Amino acid sequence: MLIFELNKDTEKPLYEQLYIGIKNAIIGKQIELGTKLPSKRKLAEFLNISQTTVEIAYAQLLAEGYIVSKPRIGYFVEEIDELPYIQIEQPKQPMLYREKGRFETDFHPGKIDSEFFPFTTWRKYAKDLYDGTHNEFLQIGEPQGEYALRTEIAKYLYQSRGMICSPEQIVIGSGTEHLLPMILRLLESDSSFALENPGYSAIPRIQLQNRAVPISVDEEGLIVDELKRTDANIVYITPSHQFPTGAVLSATRRTQLLKWASKAENRYIIEDDYDSEFRYIGKPIPALQGLDKNNKVIYLSTFTKSLMPSLRVAYLVLPTTLLSKYKELFSYYSATVPRFDQHILANFMKDGHFAKHLNRMRKIYRKKHDRLTTTLTTFYSQVTVTGDHAGMHILISVPLSKSEEELKELAAKDGIGIYPVKDYLIKAIDYKNPTFLLGFGGIPLEQIESSIRKLMNCWGIAPKKEKPLK
Ligand SMILES: Cc1ncc(COP(=O)(O)O)c(C=O)c1O
Structure with a gap:
């Protein structure tokens, strides 16, 4: 008799579970070609399910050519030239470049503030x-x-x-x-x-x-x-x-x-x-x-x-x-x-x-920019800031002996996305210290200070002097 594990507690209907079970057994050659399947009544009794469930499953197998029906004799496993359907696990697709940057705190320079869009x-x-x-x-x-x-x-x-x-x-x-x-x-x-x-x-x-x-x-x-x-x-x-x-x-x-x-x-x-x-x-x-x-x-x-x-x-x-x-x-x-x-x-x-929108956003980004640069002053002289006159990112250099990749990894472990300037080179430049872009556009104002502190902490950079922020 055909033994299938049918689960009554899932959303998948029983007839579908039965149909898949028999189909896979035929494809996997556990049921040989020409084998007579049990009658609907017998299988229903054996599996403790209704005859209608078996009937629908057989009808589907019949329609797809896995079995044939011989009137008044029963259902038989049919020869299948080509396996019409094989379930294979899809290989994992490599992540797209842009999908990689899913961080709790993302300093990506391309992020904008999405809270104030009109x-x-x-x-x-x-x-x-x-x-x-x-x-x-x-x-x-x-x-x-x-x-x-x-x-x-x-x-x-x-x-x-x-x-x-x-x-x-x-x-x-x-x-x-x-x-x-x-x-x-x-x-x-x-x-x-x-x-x-x-x-x-x-x-x-x-x-x-x-x-x-x-x-x-x-x-x-x-x-x-x-x-x-x-x-x-x-x-x-x-x-x-x-x-x-x-x-x-x-x-x-x-x-x-x-x-x-x-x-x-x-x-x-x-x-x-x-x-x-x-x-x-x-x-x-x-x-x-x-x-x-x-x-x-x-x-x-x-x-x-x-x-x-x-x-x-x-x-x-x-x-x-x-x-x-x-x-x-x-x-x-x-x-x-x-x-x-x-x-x-x-x-x-x-x-x-x-x-109007630009004016409003200028004020918002200015606040974020100021909060970011002021927070960073607490880490001078271990952090050098450049490129802070315009735009939605600045550059920071840190005199650490670790490589950019190692520092990026450390930040990523803490849920922080950070981007080395080396990613933007078309010819190598020997930067004295690891240098990163810090985009602030996408980070809520109230999270800027804590995000910077978290980043510095994970790199082992302690604040030099604590001064209350405006
Ligand atoms: C210098 C520069 N120009 C243009 C763009 C992208 O512009 P768009 O979104 O219109 O493709 C970028 C994005 O990083 C950029 O860095």
Whole structure:
């Protein structure tokens, strides 16, 4: 007789348990080909279940071809050419890069504060657009992005970044990483690239593999003299807030860089203005694009920090000289950001909510920034802080003999995510002391002090002098 363990206390119905049990026994050859199965009545009695349960299980096996029915004789195990279904355990998939960073306290520089997002206002704009009076947005939109959004971006760039550009020069795309391939196609295919070192790690990973020359960065930003000694004709730079060191490209270097670009027709500067909205010390730094008189700057920015990374809206401002090539190459591609999302954002900007949100967030991030830097002063001189003038992360160096990896592991054991600056290098730099990025955007204000203390404690760094925080 067939012996199956049927569990009446699970959610899985008994007929299904029986069907799976018999099926697996057939597949595993515990029941031989041609074997006559017990009658429904006998099996039901034996397993102490209802005949209907057996009937449904047999019917399923019959339907799938595991057994055949011979009228008035019974059910027999059928030959199966190919096993129609084998349950195998799925091998564990490697975790995606971004999934790894699940920590109780995450100092990832890409995290934003999600508590103060104006959901009510955003929802109102979404509701207004999805009310059936904007049916035209169901059709495909302009490849370059919606004109209404491009107009709002041009206005914003004029007011806040000192840039003069028209909506015609703006291209909207779903994130910096998706606009980059577009820029690369716009440039000559034999172009050679220079990248900041350390710098935005996605650039070499996504696009340039080993084709790029690393250029060092100091407290004045990219070292332009070093760039001049290479044969690169394109430079990718974050002048307003160097990522990740936080340096600002000095006025002298700005002029040097623009002059370098103007020396040859095929030279361009890709200005990535990421993270420039939040400045805590000194005046806002205008974009390099605004100083350029020779159509040499391809400007790139994103709403990732100013609104949310999940919106996936970034944009390019192309020099007018590249517009016809852009049209020639890209008119056949559709925009990568949904039309409705573009219009929600455009209306949100038009009515002043974006500026309002930015102002509010500036205050919030400033508070977080100040709380973080003040807490760290209690650990001077064992901790050195740099890059604390702007953005949503700072850099700390600690004179410990352990490696960055070991320190990262120690922090991870305490539920803290911390990111070594070495992860952002395209060419090795010998840092005197382990150096880390401390992103504060995603950490609630009231947890900043305790998080830092916890981190220092797990590294064995004791506070030098205790002073009450404001
Ligand atoms: C310098 C820089 N630019 C751009 C981005 C990402 O922008 P987006 O979210 O638009 O792809 C990052 C993200 O870390 C960055 O570091």
